[in-house]
Amino acid sequence: MSEPVTSIRRPVRLEYDFTAGRAMSRFLLGLAEGRILGQGCPECARVYLPPRGTCPTCGVPAEEEVEVSPRGTVTTFCVVNIPSQVLVVPVPYVCANILLDGADVPIFHLIQECPIEEVRMGLRVEAVWVPAGELKATFESIRHFRPSDEPDAAYDSYREHL
Amino acid sequence: MREVAIVSFAQAPSVRRETERNEVEMLTPVIAEAIERSAISRKEIGFTISGSSDYLAGQPFSFVTALDAVGAWPPIRESHVEMDGAWALYEAWVRLQIGDVDSALVYAFGKSSPGDLGEVLALQLDPYYLAPLWPDPVSLAALQARALLESTGYTERDMAEVAARSRRDAQSNPNAQVASDFSVDDLLAEPYLVSPLRKHDCPPVSDSAAAVVLAAGDLARRVCERPAWVRGIDHRIDPHYPGVRNLAESPSAALAAREAGVGDAPVDVAEVHAPFSHQELILRDALGLDGRTAINPSGGALAANPVMAAGLIRIGEAARRIMEGNARRAVAHATSGPCLQQNLVCVLEGD
Numbered sequence A: 001m002s003e004p005v006t007s008i009r010r011p012v013r014l015e016y017d018f019t020a021g022r023a024m025s026r027f028l029l030g031l032a033e034g035r036i037l038g039q040g041c042p043e044c045a046r047v048y049l050p051p052r053g054t055c056p057t058c059g060v061p062a063e064e065e066v067e068v069s070p071r072g073t074v075t076t077f078c079v080v081n082i083p084s085q086v087l088v089v090p091v092p093y094v095c096a097n098i099l100l101d102g103a104d105v106p107i108f109h110l111i112q113e114c115p116i117e118e119v120r121m122g123l124r125v126e127a128v129w130v131p132a133g134e135l136k137a138t139f140e141s142i143r144h145f146r147p148s149d150e151p152d153a154a155y156d157s158y159r160e161h162l
Numbered sequence B: 001m002r003e004v005a006i007v008s009f010a011q012a013p014s015v016r017r018e019t020e021r022n023e024v025e026m027l028t029p030v031i032a033e034a035i036e037r038s039a040i041s042r043k044e045i046g047f048t049i050s051g052s053s054d055y056l057a058g059q060p061f062s063f064v065t066a067l068d069a070v071g072a073w074p075p076i077r078e079s080h081v082e083m084d085g086a087w088a089l090y091e092a093w094v095r096l097q098i099g100d101v102d103s104a105l106v107y108a109f110g111k112s113s114p115g116d117l118g119e120v121l122a123l124q125l126d127p128y129y130l131a132p133l134w135p136d137p138v139s140l141a142a143l144q145a146r147a148l149l150e151s152t153g154y155t156e157r158d159m160a161e162v163a164a165r166s167r168r169d170a171q172s173n174p175n176a177q178v179a180s181d182f183s184v185d186d187l188l189a190e191p192y193l194v195s196p197l198r199k200h201d202c203p204p205v206s207d208s209a210a211a212v213v214l215a216a217g218d219l220a221r222r223v224c225e226r227p228a229w230v231r232g233i234d235h236r237i238d239p240h241y242p243g244v245r246n247l248a249e250s251p252s253a254a255l256a257a258r259e260a261g262v263g264d265a266p267v268d269v270a271e272v273h274a275p276f277s278h279q280e281l282i283l284r285d286a287l288g289l290d291g292r293t294a295i296n297p298s299g300g301a302l303a304a305n306p307v308m309a310a311g312l313i314r315i316g317e318a319a320r321r322i323m324e325g326n327a328r329r330a331v332a333h334a335t336s337g338p339c340l341q342q343n344l345v346c347v348l349e350g351d
């Protein structure tokens, strides 16, 4: 008897052309101009960021363009101690949900230029962009967020967005 | 059995490659149109279910993202099948039998263009013996066509007649992707793509989406002048491995047709999901359809084949003919898997 077959190798790789869609395309093209563009719902007035073309709450198209502020509030955060294979940020570093002024959905980004033990819920932060000549249609056009030296936001101002 | 009817249907025109809109953006106007036509308000819909495949989009949980198009707040009753939307419609029909809800939204999205569809569909095959060889669906269908030609009296001319009729009929379907008027002799003069299949024997690669609203009993009568009542619905499966089947016939489609009651009365119109021309020949025999039935007046899957939505579109097209008063009894069929492996048959009737 020969050895039983206990495993086979079967490499699988599929490639896709991703369609960002109209809403996400407008958002990404805005970043190339140093602007942060969301979309507002005509029924409930929520502003979605990144925009999705619809309001998932109301189930209607939400295509009204709304420019939101590059400043916002940390709603929650975590301290990452595992080195990333793709991010060139030394550990430990902080990832946070940031509710930009004028948006109803927080975005996910890095907090830098701030001691880790000083990051907290309610911390006010501002976007740090790459130099104007390096702006592109990618989220990486915002390098990170840093404290904006404003007083902390009150819990009630972001409790609905946690 | 509780009486359940299709009361509205909407679809996006099929295109080869939708580069501007993503899946959710394609779906949003289709769902809105189906709900508006149903005259049932979005908040009243009792059950919501979708059919799609993450492998097409190349994104995990793409069906969850698609809920953006629905408006799922306050929380709704929702389900999903990783199959053609026709099977989602089956689950919705079962759900309506329970009796606590009276309406259901069924939708399907099939954006086939982001990946290489042949490679994507190879991954539905048995992972040990077949998928490592990456057989594409056209080659598998060609094996089936050869088995049919060699074991029956059917000829390549019969196949070309199916293709010519389908694409001629598609000229009056604004949602069709491939429509043209060719003679059978012109088609037979074309070279083989994968012998015995020529290009016209194969479906186009299509991006589209579709939605159907179901309603039970009195609600269906109240919101729809001519509801398309689901009088029978059944789905069956043949073995997964093509090598153990006689590919020239479709026992699962024949059994589903019998259980759904296709042969109980004459059929005015049938929409059968036959992505390849020879598969219509197999299905006509399995379903027991003859010359008295108009087959695929929409052009069928040879005119537009959005994977995961094409089966639901067959049901919608059949229902539309009843709702518009152009047919009294219709049959719709959907297929999935390699070489007609899985088959669903639905019998629809007007009052």
Ligand SMILES: [Zn+2]
Pocket: A041, A042, A043, A044, A045, A046, A055, A056, A057, A058, A059
């Ligand atoms: Zn809204």
